[in-house]
Amino acid sequence: MEGYFATLASALDRALRAGERYTATFDAEDTDFVRMNRGKVRQPGSVSQRYLSVRLIGGARHAEHRFSLTGNVATDTAAATTAMTQLRSALPDLTDDPHLLLPTTIASSRTQRGDPLPASEQVVTEVLDAARGDDLVGIYAAGPVYRGFANSEGQRNWHATTTFNLQWSLYQRADKAVKSTYAGLGWDPAAFTQKMDDARVRLSLIARAPKRLAPGKYRAFLTPTAVEEIAGLLCWGGFSGRALATRQSALARMQSGERLDRRVAFFEDTAGGVAPAFQAEGFARPAQVPLVEDGQLVGSLVSPRTAREFGLEANGANGAEMPEALAMGGGDLAAADALGALDTGLLVGNLWYLNYSDRPACRITGMTRFATFWVEGGEIVAPVDVLRFDDTIYRMLGSNLEALTTETELLLSGETYGSRHLMSSRLPGALVKEMAFTL
């Protein structure tokens, strides 16, 4: 695949005229998707897709064409050449872009990770056998994912990784279930069995009669998976340089003194994630970008365009300025001691469907989901019927934060909108003195 992309880039080089520049990004995957429900196969299939995005720059004018590829070298090099011609014809209709910023140095790189995986049919049989008639629902996605970059200055970047991601839920009844994830570079039957056994233990707790809590304020321990939902919402522009500059970020008030607990630290951890270390214009992404330190906003994700518009320093962000490897520092609570520290309150295993109920105040609403339990004296008592919370980040990770777990968990994204996403997060659990539940 790398050679195929190199051939396309060479075709773009040849199609260039004097005074022109180009950038090109490549994204492709060969994925097996097997969807399961009720311990059976619902939809098994394979998707082979390749896309090239070519940006032609003439002076300060530029335009981009993203198009699908066939995988046939002759057909696709011809398509790349045609794209250049069409983009060239568009440039006279455009105006100079005052916010165009391209790298001035060449930073080529190459990353290749992962080995061939077992046949997906074999893995799925293993999963369904392990379900042993339980009500299992979920998806297995596996195969290579490719990202590439090329430009007219000769920079070449390649990022290829072969991974699998199994996400499944065991249902006890109605909406009572335990969700699990097993993802990585190499399928290990023993590791999968361990995760399935762990899920069954939690499923036995779900079988207990549920506790229905009235709206109110409850002490809560949020697992890393629950914290992931909160962190994920903050990624919607929260750390964006452009959103902060235009006061649209949910964290904008941190620019004028509002702060989180001093133990809270967020950073973009490209070195610890699975995303490529280059972005769409060809800038290299730093190993880490500090965002929040000592509870205070210290940085943001700045795309080249935002850098030029607001006089900031670009730091490897893509156009959307969303974290792709958000990490949060750990604290001093051992994860094994979390239930004891909670004592009495909610163990929130998962949150769901978060949104801002007041964005400038960073007030967030969302639901509990899956394995969420009522705990008394550090012991799980009963599963809890779903609850809606509505609270601000400045309380949950600020004035009401009691502890963060020492251990942080690497969570690989299973998102598959359009393609398999190469995102991850590394997060601790959070013990919160009280959290506001409204429904």
Added chain:
Amino acid sequence: MPFDAPLPDFDLAADFWSLRLVEESCDSYTVRKNVALPFATMTDRGVMATVYADGGYGYAATGDTSPAGMRAALDRALGWARATARHAIADSRTLPRPAPRAQYQSPAWSETGMSRRAWYDLLAEESQRAAIDARIVDWEAGVEVRTAVHRLVTSTGGDVVQRYRFLFPNMSVTAHADGDTQTRTLNGYRGLCQQGGADVLDRFGFVGSGRRVAEEALELIVAPNCPSGTMDVLLMPDQMILQIHESIGHPLELDRILGDERNFAGTSFVTPDMFGSYRYGSDLLNVTFDPTRPEELASYAYDDDGTPAEKQYLIRAGILERPLGGAISQARAGLPGVANARADSWNRPPIDRMANLNIEPGDASLASMIESIDDGVLMETNNSWSIDDSRNKFQFGCERGRVIKNGRLGDVVKNPGYRGISASFWRSLRMVGNTDTLRVLGTPYCGKGEPSQIIRVGHASPACVFTDVAVFGGES
């Protein structure tokens, strides 16, 4: 060739196969803060093969639409069907094998359309009209012009070609003052979306919207917070579409009810036994699946499994009649359904989706609805949505509200929100607006599925009044 000419005669040892070809293109134009963003265009072409064999089902998708590419995809799909047949949730030998033959095209399909320069000129003008005050810190005028051709060919002789043209205009303005930020849009982010050409702009009053939206953003930045309490709400169509979408559309999707989505998008509080008897809402509630309204975003002749699309009542006079389920889900559940098996592109398989999901208009004028409210809030334009995984406990927020006291519209309020429970909320529907209050809107961003898909959905709704709703405002 793949869209206009006969396909090769593929000889496959299968009970049934289909090839679903998709070609979609999109031109995006945006002017932000009076600066034209770079022109972006997209072309996406590919094919999905689906095969039924030995009781199993399989699919394979590829960007290679050559005869060899399609043959390879059919073979791969056949391999999946055979390999997983013994685990299949439904015996594919019992599933329908359609043979549809039809053509469909959007209004203005053959329209030449505006030139690049004309689009940028129009958007630049709206952008300039929005820059009316120093407190306006960001603003954007944009449009996506999108075309798509879908062709479904089946081994039973079916051949359906559907040609679509869509327009997605967008206008948004953000104001900031005294530590607060308020964003106002023209009917929500991409809430303006229809099939058609430049006529869509006229229907939405896009020209001149820059100043109008900016004035309302400035109005919001100095407005008080929405009051809290239990009161009536008058929801305008650009909020009603979200209310319909989240608390009627998703819970009625038959694949949710069958459990397919429980690991991701969620389940449903609706169970199969409810159809035919369950009181979903008040007598005034009439909900239809209507793929026949030409300008609405998700009108079509056949769904992606080859089922003919017809208008159907899902809820009539408040009583639940049928789910949103395509042919495969209908066969699995033993329930009637609609033609809503849809895929968002060639690289994702069809699943049960909303298409056009509408509330039929009633007979109340907007004035009479306002006059009927002693204590309440009018809310318009959704900007926040959250609902539980059974689609029951919801909380929604809007861009703009207006207090209603003693039958009269009062002050503008910011951060209006309300929460409720689907199973009881629709029973509090007290008035349904007439056709004068109806708007044909939608969203291009409905997400669900494993692997995940984002699909275009149309919603037409009048304004509606609900009683005894929990209303709240912002934090401070």
